[in-house]
Amino acid sequence: MTALDLSALRRAPKVLLHDHLDGGLRPETVLELARDCGYDGLPADTAPALATWFREAADSGSLERYLETFAHTVAVMQTPTGLERVARECAEDLADDGVVYAEVRFAPEQHLEEGLTLDQVVEQVLLGFRAGESAAETRGQRVRVGVLLTAMRHAARSREIAELAVRFRDRGVVGFDIAGAEAGNPPSRHLDAFEYMRNNNAHFTIHAGEAFGLPSIHEAIAFCGTDRLGHGVRITDDITIGDDGVPVLGSLANYVRDKRIPLELCPSSNVQTGAVDVLENHPFGLLAQLRFRVTVNTDNRLMSDTTMSREMLRLVETFGYGWTDLERYTINAMKSAFIPFDQRLQLIDEVIKPGFAVLVG
Template sequence: MPDQLSRDDVRRAPKVLLHDHLDGGLRPATVLELAAEIGHELPADTVEGLATWFAESSDSGSLERYLETFDHTVAVMQTAASLTRVARECVEDLAADGVVYAEVRWAPEQHVEGGLSLDHAVACVRDGFAEGMAAAEAAGTPIVVRQLLTAMRHQARSKEIAELAVSWRDDGVAGFDIAGAEAGHPPTRHLDAFEYLARENAHFTIHAGEAFGLPSIWQAIQWCGADRLGHGVRIVDDITVHEDGSVELGGLASYVRDNRIPLEMCPASNVQTGAAASIAEHPIGLLRDLRFRVTVNTDNRLMSRTSMTDEMWSLVEAFGYSAADLRWFTINAMKSAFLPFDARLAIIDGVVKPGYAALGA
């Protein structure tokens, strides 16, 4: 057990979150209330029962089964009021957990069944984030939150969503993402979207190297030009640790490390989907030792029953990390944010470094 940091220390530490899904972070109580309003049937009728159902259903070891749990959260996020509420509560929950900057992703194309246009849906989330940030500021826990607009990799709307992200980039949208089951849906199917984003000088990340291996990462970087890798955990397949402890990096792993391509690692989620056997065996330990641009993230706080405090505390327990290690992860994340350089630097120098200095880092 660690003897330097307490869990409360980790909770108080300033944290930066780059990979968090809006439809994967609802409060169970909110899901219950919104479902009752629209007559949507849920698999449990109590807050604790529903929280347990989401967590257990996500523990199957299958990414595809994990993704099925989103049917219920997306179903209750089809109106202007519900989108704004979920977005506001998301910000409130992150701020209460010590997060000072977050990029929260969601797929507008999945939230238009109730008649909302794509633009109206984005506006609703923007308004909810703004309300949450104002409430956090008033509570003395200031936070900056931006949207990442996600296109679903098994659909054919990625260019449309990319254009949506560019049109909103001066009004709360930081970038673009593609998500969904990797197998059978390579990122190269969406080259027109990525080429458009590159021409528009826009930022984008790609889910790659989670359930699928090195080819997914290679395509995301070398064909599509991703700024960051969502998960990227399978980059370890290109790293050999010899019996004498020496480490050999393959060509792709070397490229990722040499070019400081950020890895949006989500330990708890990776264990649930089978991408890692346990937190202690998660490749994040090796990748941190090798000084890849590793960041720590939650992925889906509802499905994984997690928070940034939980994620970082689990690493403290598994690897004995100190406040200096958590500071390193946090600065990595802030350096990698889709935010202008001066804004990133202001948060690093004005918030992150002083916060960790108070913890002795």
């Protein structure tokens, strides 16, 4: 059996469902794009210093403060070349880390300051991802990137973004999402968008249960009909540990588990935003033990200074997981992806299982 270290983890085939495009830029790219577009608001002028600033600023323990860091990355993603480059480099970086399938999300409405239309924004991002996939292929790597179009939950464009997602779903967009500060912005405010997605047989996920508790999760499921839960860590608010040490699930937790609703858990990010105090207390361990459909994700690779391999290593070091566990979480993610069943099954049978078999020996 291959030793379970970072080098080996990079060789393992991985599936990523929750990753923000504007949260994964290379620091040097942020600097270069800022110079190109005349943005002078960056807090540092070297790539190492900028990387450190993003990580430290995101370590505040507050979701609202965490979200403020995105002002700088979004500012340099307002031109066709900037959007294309960021998407291309994202695909290449994921391939370098052994990710074979990823769903990367971004909010088109945040990239209109230089006069681009919503359609043009999506077109440039898709162009970048295809270029990144091709570049990876020339290096003997395999990665497929699907796009999730995100609407900001504090804004009023969710129906428009849902229509955009459906319009581009045969060109690389695989679903829809809402994101932003949960408190005061319940998902039920966007029912029109979710109804539109359901009426068009289209997939969507909802950020819920990260900084806000069970009401957010309940609304996302009962009112909005979400396919997956973005984060969903607060589902543990509906799980109690009895005097005998046995977990007791409430009705909502039971429903989430029974319906196999995927949880897009992001360990490092959940600690940074204060959803969890320390990684040792992250509910991943409990939820995995109780056989919820848990998945491992990065959320924002720049802000968390992380990769999928590093996230998996942190779980291994914290909870003692082995290759078999990591394979299960990877298959969980692939089963939960927003691409057709036959394509999911093909990746599981022809890429993921054989890839882990080599590592397990």
